[in-house]
Amino acid sequence: MVQYNFKKITVVPPGKDFIDIILSRTQRQTPTVVHKGYAISRIRQFYMRKDHYKLALGQINTARNIIAKISKDYLRLLKYGDSLYRCKCLKVAALGRMCTVVKRISPSLAYLEQIRQHMARLPSIDPNTRTVLICGYPNVGKSSFMNKVTRADVDVQPYAFTTKSLFVGHTDYKYLRYQVIDTPGILDRPFEDRNIIEMCSITALAHLRAAVLFFLDISGSCGYSIAQQAALFHSIKSLFMNKPLVIVCNKTDLQPLEGLSEDDMKLVMEMKAEAMKTITQAVGPNEEGVLLTMSTLTDDGVMAVKNAACERLLEQRVDVKMKSKKMMDCLNRFHVAVPKPRDNKERPVCIPPAVLEARANAAAKEKKKLEKDIENENGGAGVYSASLKKHYILANDEWKEDILPEILDGHNVADFLDPDILVRCEELEREEGLRLEEQAAEDAFQIDGHELTQEQKEILAQIRKKKALLIQEHRMKKRTAESRPIVPRKFDKDRKFTTNRMGRQLSSMGVDPIAAINRARSQSRGRKRERSVSRAAADGDGMEIDGQQSNKKLRRTSRSRSRSRAPEEVIPGEGFKDSEQKKKAIKKAKASTRNRNKDARRGEADRVIPTLKPKHLFSGKRTLGKTSRR
Incomplete structure (x- = not known):
């Protein structure tokens, strides 16, 4: 399917x-x-x-x-x-x-x-299952009926064309699942003048095998008269051919069917006659359940309409299956055996005595009383509360409902309870915390077993406090979006890390900062050009003009330094004895990369994966012997 x-x-x-x-x-x-x-x-x-x-x-x-x-x-x-x-x-x-x-x-x-x-927004409609289709003018109660008989939640509003697409719901009848489809309202006008919303209903009526419920608002509260609704019925009646059809007169709470005028009643009867012709073609002559009345406001007749539509659809599907050739082929395979009487002796229904005795014993046996029965005997839910302690396993059953035993081993339990026990517990915890802090402070001021002076202890305390703050700041940066790589000091725009700042911090701690500042400054390097100028001046090759070296001489010196060497020239520190040994090494290196270059590989990592299962090892019949080579 x-x-x-x-x-x-x-x-x-x-x-x-x-x-x-x-x-x-x-x-x-x-x-x-x-x-x-x-x-x-x-x-x-x-x-x-x-x-x-x-x-x-x-x-x-x-x-x-x-x-x-x-x-x-x-x-x-x-x-x-x-x-x-x-x-x-x-x-x-x-x-x-x-x-x-x-x-x-x-x-x-x-x-x-x-x-x-x-297409994904379209409802999933199964064209082969049992389907009930609802159609009619806008605002006649189709969506309200859909919400009553299915679990669907279709929007219902007191104006026309609230439903703009097909809505699918499901209902049950005689343990079978039925598909109910709510269609948008249709207006009585030419086919070429209908919009896309109306064409959804027309397409569903034309292509789905379903029982059709044509809704009729006999109260006129939808904004359309019964004559207009009857004209719509006659204009689309060709779509009802060979389908079970039920005319549903809705909103009987506002206008009963018996209170209609003669002209309106005549139109309704004509629609009923046309529906009878359609039903005769579909399931045979059956006048019952063709014209039904209901009210979705008071739920009067709603279930009767649903049952009638499902019953007619079921009859039609069974009739179609019975007339098919496939059904006749199945019936020819069945044989129903009916027993024939062999004599004139009567054999009434007999229940064995053992069964009757067992039934009597079961009735005489007292039924086990459940917790629900006890609850009903004591006033029901909200009055009786079941005890959760009745199944406790204790030495004495009288202890089950005790909140706290008052007498235990001959002593009064209340005599051993201090009324200020919580306050005393807090005092103990506070005292323990103070002792731990003192112990930690004593351990912190001891380095390698040597005692420090008071002044050194204060300086050490400040250093450790500063270290703890830096660690805390680093952890906060890691937890936030400020976790970034370290910025070099030459990009330190805010001047956070300077020798002056370091000197002030060391001076505040009582340490002479001169040695540290001189050491930091001595590590900084001069500019590259200044070094080259000074080196050239030291060699005595540069010609100074007003204390500066000639630019021409500098360019000549730089060109001489960047001049390329021969490949076989040995540079000190390369590990070669002479140029001949370096030539041999270069030759071997080229030979090792020759095959790789022929294979168009970019490097050693660009490797060739061979065939893991060569055909000559994995094809043909296996003979006697070992198979370890495979």
Whole structure:
């Protein structure tokens, strides 16, 4: 049985995502592995009456064929590739042509994604299950009836066209599940003048096998007269052919059916006659339950309408199955055996005596009293509260309901309880905390077993306090978004880390900062150009003009320093004895990379994965002997 579930249609990716999928799956392997490429396959076909939808699917099918042809052509070229580098170039060319084809169909892919989203918003209607369809003019009570008989929650408002699409609910009748569909209201006008909302109802009436409930507002509170509603019934009655039909006169709380005028009653009777013709074609002559009355406000007749529609639909489905050839083939396989009397002796129904005795014993046996029975005997819920302690296992059952034993082992328990026990516990905890702090302070002021002076203890305390603050600030930065790499001091715009600041901090702690400041300043380096000038002046090669060296001489010196050396020239510290030994090493290094370069590998990490299962080891029949070589 075909199941239509539009919500399970997979997302249609745009052209850019298709290209990313192709390239990512192709490059996931090593660069030397040759692939056929990615082909779009198994596109799900849907039948719709939109030419744009068919054109989009046609373009995708054409793109798939083009990509398959590109793959076939380049595979033929890959067979004659003389090196892996040539094969890689062919692979790149093939992927480029495939990506160009996919880019051209990007608008079609975007359109198909819009169609998928639109179809996902449609309700999941099963065209083969038992279905009850509700139709009629707007604001006649269709959605109210839907909410009464199903678990659906359709919006109900006192104006027309509140329902703008199909709503699906489910109800049960005789242990069978029925699908109830609420359709938007239909107006009596030409077919070409109806809008999309009305066409939803027309399409459902035309294509679904269902029992139809035509709602009729006999009170006129919907804004349309009975004559207009009757005209609509006669204009769409061709859609009711071969379907169980029930005319439902709604809002009888405002206007009973017996109180209608003669003209309106005549119109209703004519609709009933037309419904009888439709029912005769569907399930045979049956006048009962063709015209029903109800009120969704007072729930009068609501269940009768639902039962009548479900019963008529069930009769029609059973009748269709009984008339089919498949049913006759099944009946020919059954044989019902009916026993025939062998003599004239009467054999009445007999119950064995043992069964009667067991039944009597079971009735005489007292029924076990449950907690619910005890609750009902003592006033019911809210009056009687079940005891949770009655099943406690104690030495004495009298102890079960005790809140706290007063006498234990001959002593009064209350004599051993201090009324200020909580206050005393807090005092003990506070005293223990003070002792722990004193012990920690004593341990903190002792370094390597040597006692410090009072002044050193104060300085050490300040240092540790500062360290604790820095640690706390660092942890707070890690928890927030301020966790960033360390900024070099040359980018320290706020001047947080300076020698002056360090000197002030050391002076406040009673330490002479001169040695630390001089050490920090001595580590700073001069500018590169100044060093080069001073070095040239020391060599005596530079010609000074007014205390400065000539720029021409500086440029000449820098060019001489950057002059390239011969590859075989030995530089001190390289580990070679002479230039001959370095030549041999260079020659061996080139020989080791020759095969790698021929395979078009970028480095040692770009390795070749061989065939893990060679055919000559994993094909053919297995003979006697060991198989460890496999």
